[in-house]
Amino acid sequence: MDNYIDAHIHLDKYSDIDLEKMFHKLPFKLSLVTVSSDLNSCKRNLALAEIYPFVKPAFGFHPEQVLPNDHDISDLFSWIKIHTEQMAAIGEVGLPYYLRPKGSKIPGGYIELLEEFIKLAKKQDKPIVLHAIYDDAQIVCNLLEKHSIKKAHFHWFKGDTAAASRLISNGYYISFTPDIVYEKEIQGLVRDYPLDKLMAETDGPWEFEGPFKNKPTHPSMMAHSISALAELKQISFTSALKKLYDNTKSFYNID
Template identity: 50%
Template sequence: MSRRLIDAHIHLDMYEDGERIVLLDKLEESSVDALVTVSNNLASSNRQLELAGLDNRIKPAIGYHPEQALPAEEELQAILNVIDQNSHRLTAIGEVGLPYYTRQEQPDLEVEPYIEVLEQFIRKAKGYELPIVLHAVYEDAALVCDLLESYSIEKAHFHWFKGEDTILKRILANGYVVSVTPDVTYKVKVQHIVDQTPLSQLMVETDGPWPFEGHFSGKVTHPSMMHKSIQTIAEIKHLNIDEVYRKIYATTRNFYRIE
């Protein structure tokens, strides 16, 4: 049985050039077929498209990461224009969402302007029938569900989801998907999320170059780390590991329409 993988969420442009070259060179020996590469801002969005033009395993998503200052109107409009001009090349809209962690540090930060920005990306996802990749954790996930439901969005990916069971149940009831990083191998809360989520709505990711602990401490994050994630998922669900590989690969490939 082939044990192939797709990294459902990675910031490929944030790696150093040498690290990125090594990462791409080792994909085949690591049985990784594709990378869904998300964007942080306008420069990042353009870079994802440039990288995708050089390697067809790179599947670009365009968006604006919410854990930063709001984009200037000129930058936001430029990103939206990039989406319009390249919609046929895109795998998804993302990474977009709400600034949960920033608000923990800045409690007075107004969330409404971020909601307005997110809505513009939701409208693009709806208009181009593209999946949307979301940074929406804890109580923010419920607010984002409200928005997605109001636009009748069918394909939403809550990456590295963290939150209460009630929110997770709502996400799953809507047919949306969640993904886990290599921290599933050592974090009990993430393992609980896996236990609650059917394989048909579960994907694996690295969120690289974000670093991890445990077995991965001190290592540059690489998609090959997802093999240990799959092993842990199989153990949590008491399933044959080949079945887990097959179903998660199929879920990711179908969700992102990766050929």
């Protein structure tokens, strides 16, 4: 039986019924890294990990939303510290690219909050899962380098050659979604990125276009996206699948 790891999914956004359907009679062995958006999201993801042992939770605050107040931030960090042993990583954290008008400056507070998460990841010796695309990636790299962070995962990364080159030189990982099947930008990026620093994800329940249009996002979609990767890298599907599995298993310390 093939082994898959979905390196980035929001399981907390699926209903219990949807999850039962998702995990019913899977034709492959599956593990998932489920990222969190706020404290309630962290708590649900932890509860899901206790039900499904192949679910590995990451705890953080998604940046594409209004910042919490100081009290809520304090509660979130306190909760994460209590549950450090149960988390696979800090995440999803990063900077708000889509929330702000294109070309505008990052609103106050977001960079500072991200730096606190980076320091926490460093202190707890955990990987960090990042939402940082295009020009924001360079800002995030500055922070990661400042704190000597080695295990960084830029999920669904998009960016120019300079940003990609900096990620590569630092040994950072990126992951691709099912849009690799139909997006030329992603195909070009992944073609040039080192295979040993790649992972596959779905970012579910985010929905996709192309052959996935109007279909609920499911980890099984990774088979299609990994096939696209194998073609881009000119290797066999089996080789691509195994390498992505090994990369993700090692990065997240998945049993």
